[in-house]
Amino acid sequence: MIRADLTTAPRPLLLADGRPAAAAWSLDPAVRHLNHGSFGAVPLEAQRVQQELRREMESNPVAWFPHLPQRVAEARSAVAGFLRVAPQDLAFVPNASGGASVVFGSLPARPGGEIVVTDHGYGAVTWGAERLARRWGGTVRTAHVPLDADAEEAYEAVTALMGERTGLVVVDHITSPTARRMPVERIGEEARRREIPFLVDGAHVPGLIEGPLRGLECDFWIGNIHKFGCAPRGSSVLVARSEQRDQLYPLIDSWGAEEPFPSRFDSQGTLDATGYLATPAALGFIERTWGWPTARTYMRELADYAQRIVGEAFAELTGCPPPVDVGMPVDALRLVRLPDGLGGTRLEADALRERASRELGVAAAFTSFGGTGYLRLSTHVYNTPADYEFFAEHCVPAIGEWARTTSPEGRS
Structure with a gap:
């Protein structure tokens, strides 16, 4: 079971009335929204x-x-x-x-x-x-x-x-x-x-x-x-x-x-x-509620935490090296390498996105570069460490199983 590391997990952001930041959005609570970077999400205001x-x-x-x-x-x-x-x-x-x-x-x-x-x-x-x-x-x-x-x-x-x-x-x-x-x-x-x-x-x-x-x-x-x-x-x-x-x-x-x-x-x-x-x-x-500097800092710290725990979960399961060496990394966006055989092309990565949504209840981004598939983690103020702990505990094993059981001809 993945447990929060209180020494590295950032404290989730809250609204002024103490509610979670996600309460300011209309995102479906039944879905883990881990891909803000693709289409964004509009606050209720x-x-x-x-x-x-x-x-x-x-x-x-x-x-x-x-x-x-x-x-x-x-x-x-x-x-x-x-x-x-x-x-x-x-x-x-x-x-x-x-x-x-x-x-x-x-x-x-x-x-x-x-x-x-x-x-x-x-x-x-x-x-x-x-x-x-x-x-x-x-x-x-x-x-x-x-x-x-x-x-x-x-x-x-x-x-x-x-x-x-x-x-x-x-x-x-x-x-x-x-x-x-x-x-x-x-x-x-x-x-x-x-x-x-x-x-x-x-x-x-x-x-x-x-x-x-x-x-x-x-x-x-x-x-x-x-x-x-x-x-x-x-x-x-x-x-x-x-x-x-x-x-x-x-x-x-x-x-x-x-x-x-x-x-x-x-x-x-x-x-x-x-x-x-x-x-x-x-x-x-965003400016009135937290201030953009605070929002950026939170997104960066949460992305660091998400990359570490999801990468370690994949490494423990499949032996894939957890860190991906990105020359000029970006706040709020991180890469984790997928198991061999998954997401090696853009179409295969898109198919993984659809399968993860359908079977795992997560909105996540999968990308490819140079024939290698990656999970692209993306954070925003409404995300919490628990979102990525859920992914590491429940989704990584399923994706590992996809890699073991999917043939090249039927690759998703």
């Missing part, structure tokens, strides 16, 4: 704000939409303050991939140009880069960055592929499949020196890193507020701080098309923008 906004919208749509751009502009100004960027540099987009699509669709043609990405990139963004390269009649060059690469090694791997034909560099700030940071600050300096446009995919960053663009040289930066920022889903941002932003247009041409960046993004036809408008409420709830 922000849900109520969005519901009231939707009620207002539906009560008089003709009055709602003409004034919507001004309200969107006010909301993005608040989000810009949270990210420590200028409001005139930030536009709302539906998600980080949508922000990347804006960049890919707006860059001028570069016949025969090359795009540099890494093998840690998010699939949808990498596919978008490949599609852009095909339109250019060029190619995508993929930098291999070992999982345990430190900042210097990762920097060298990416910059070694930059050349005269490079028309764009795309690097994750925090990687999705491997839960590590990339040295985007140094890469950005080199890209700027070479005058190569640089797109940073910061999908997981808002809420995890304070002032994430401080000291970062990049032409474009995208981030999901609906992940660790707990905003309603579909609330993301595109930050553009160089002259390149004048080329950016939203995915939907609407009546703001002739406005400058970012105002042209504030008007998107009849798009439901209530998620954008409710985003400040979500960010403010």
